[in-house]
Amino acid sequence: MDKDFQYSTxxxxxFIVGMWEDSFLAVNGTxxxxxxxxxxxxxxxxxxxxxxxxxxxxSNEMSTSVILYSFSVPGMQVSIYADGVxxxxxxxxxxxxxxxxxxRVYALMPDDIDxxxxxxTTPRSDMLFDTDNLYLKVLDRGHVPISTTSxxxxxxxxxVPYVEAWVTFSIGTVGPIPLAFLPIYPNSGAAVTADExxxxxxxxSIFGITRYxxxxxxxG
Amino acid sequence: xxxxYLVSLGTTIGFISMARTNRYLQNTDFIxxxxxxxxxxxxxxxxxxxxPAGANKVFESFQDIGASAAAPLRxxxxxxxxxxxxxxxxxxxxxxxxVGSFPTTGSIEISVERYSGNxxxxxxxxxxxxxxxxxxxxxxxxQVKVRTFKTPFSS
Numbered sequence: 619m620d621k622d623f624q625y626s627t628x629x630x631x632x633f634i635v636g637m638w639e640d641s642f643l644a645v646n647g648t649x650x651x652x653x654x655x656x657x658x659x660x661x662x663x664x665x666x667x668x669x670x671x672x673x674x675x676x677s678n679e680m681s682t683s684v685i686l687y688s689f690s691v692p693g694m695q696v697s698i699y700a701d702g703v704x705x706x707x708x709x710x711x712x713x714x715x716x717x718x719x720x721x722r723v724y725a726l727m728p729d730d731i732d733x734x735x736x737x738x739t740t741p742r743s744d745m746l747f748d749t750d751n752l753y754l755k756v757l758d759r760g761h762v763p764i765s766t767t768s769x770x771x772x773x774x775x776x777x778v779p780y781v782e783a784w785v786t787f788s789i790g791t792v793g794p795i796p797l798a799f800l801p802i803y804p805n806s807g808a809a810v811t812a813d814e815x816x817x818x819x820x821x822x823s824i825f826g827i828t829r830y831x832x833x834x835x836x837x838g
Numbered sequence: 839x840x841x842x843y844l845v846s847l848g849t850t851i852g853f854i855s856m857a858r859t860n861r862y863l864q865n866t867d868f869i870x871x872x873x874x875x876x877x878x879x880x881x882x883x884x885x886x887x888x889x890p891a892g893a894n895k896v897f898e899s900f901q902d903i904g905a906s907a908a909a910p911l912r913x914x915x916x917x918x919x920x921x922x923x924x925x926x927x928x929x930x931x932x933x934x935x936x937v938g939s940f941p942t943t944g945s946i947e948i949s950v951e952r953y954s955g956n957x958x959x960x961x962x963x964x965x966x967x968x969x970x971x972x973x974x975x976x977x978x979x980x981q982v983k984v985r986t987f988k989t990p991f992s993s
Contacts, residue, residue: 633868634990667910667952675954679910679927722991724910751872751988778914780985781925798926800917810925812914817925837873838983 621755621777621836629755632782632833635735636662636725641672644694644709644719651708656700659733661792662725663784663831664700668709670717680707680723681794698723699791706791726782728831729759754780758834762819764827769819773834776814780837783810785822786829796825872988875904879960883933883946883978889966898961904986905956913950914983923983931962933978938970946974950982958984 625631636656644650656662669677680698694717697708709719727733757779762769773779785808786792798809808822810830819830879901889895904911915924917931928949935944946964953959960982966972 632871634871635868637869637990639991665910674952676951676959678949678951681928722989724990751874753870753872778923778983780912780914782912783925795926798924798929800924800929800931811922812925813922837985838876 621838623755624749624751625753626755629757629836631753632726632756634724635727636664637723638705639720639722641718641720642709644670644711644717646711646714646716649708649710650719651706654705654707655703656705656725658725658735660728660731661702661790662700662705663728663792664698664705664723664725665782665784665794666698666707666721666723668694668696668707668719668721670694670713670719672718672720674720674722679794680721681797694719696721697793699787699793700725701791726833729761752837754833754835754837756833757836759832761829761831763829764819764821766821766823768821769830771817771819771832771834772815773812773817774815775836777838778812778814779817780835781810781812781817782833782835783819784831785825785827786831788826788828792831796822796827799824869990872990873985874988876983876985877901877903879903879950879958879982879984881948881960881962881980881982883962883974883980885975885977887964887974889964889972889974891966891969891971894963894965896961896963898959900953901958901960901984902956903958903984905988910987910989911950911952911958912985912987915948916981916983918977918979919981931978933964933974934976936973936975937968940970941975944972944974946978948980950984958986 638654642652666680667677680696694713695710699706711717783795784792796808808825808827809820811818817834881899883897913927931946931948932943933946946962948962950960
């Protein structure tokens with residue numbers, strides 16, 4: 619099957635259109651926010667991870683939401699958004715002390731954008747295509763408006779595919795999928811679910827979600 | 839530089855340049871999303887677990903997966919062998935509990951993090967802010983398919 623190949627010319631591969639990394643001091647007991655101009659001509663689909671250690675162990679994925687109901691367990695929660703100009707990172711630090719927060723963010727391009735972007739130059743620039751790795755093969759990429767009802771996209775692969783998704787909020791910012799509330803209640807829980815034939819984008823009225831951008835890969 | 843000389847009747851007439859063979863067969867103008875491994879990690883939150891008043895309880899499991907690198911990871915969650923899978927890295931899951939002897943619904947935070955090197959950690963955290971002992975009254979079987987990615991950054 620195509621999904622068993624590391625790379626297939628039958629499918630397009632996703633590529634990264636922007637990368638940013640830095641660190642900042644996250645003040646204990648409050649939210650510290652930074653804004654970074656992304657320099658792109660569109661709102662990028664951002665994802666990122668963070669750590670309080672420069673070697674990124676342990677590291678966690680950035681979301682667009684934090685759990686607000688209790689902070690009795692020390693920790694740090696970090697959210698990320700992008701708009702047409704900036705990337706915003708918000709770190710809620712409840713570790714008990716000020717922490718340097720190390721962060722890394724990369725971005726993909728929405729399917730309805732056709733813009734020129736500069737080459738990405740990094741220390742990995744000589745390793746753009748490495749046969750040690752698997753390159754995700756895009757079955758479908760797109761976006762769906764969302765309001766009060768869920769949207770179902772068929773894939774009919776016969777297995778549960780790997781999916782990437784981002785949400786657009788009513789104020790226009792874009793970021794990763796928020797914290798999922800399960801079991802999912804109609805018209806409330808923002809989440810993406812999949813089975814062997816479909817992918818469902820659930821209405822996220824709690825979060826004011828207006829659109830999902832997505833990639834469905836043939837890779838499981 | 840490696841190459842092949844074209845020789846005709848003892849006279850060198852050309853030289854074809856050949857790149858040194860290595861494992862990088864192609865390149866692109868952009869970095870691709872490169873996944874280096876995929877694996878499964880499981881965790882059971884057993885019915886009957888108790889959390890004292892005002893305390894927290896962590897259920898956790900660990901799995902060796904992927905390269906030892908600070909890389910993104912993506913998760914597909916499954917709960918109690920459902921046919922539906924959830925694409926997320928973090929879940930707030932409703933669970934049946936007794937607070938003291940009063941049956942109600944509580945919430946358990948479930949997430950996956952890169953713990954160290956190539957070790958990932960799946961954890962479920964119940965924070966009991968009540969003044970009575972909480973007893974979890976429903977079993978939760980958590981299965982997570984984790985795909986790890988090579989970081990596009992330098993290390």
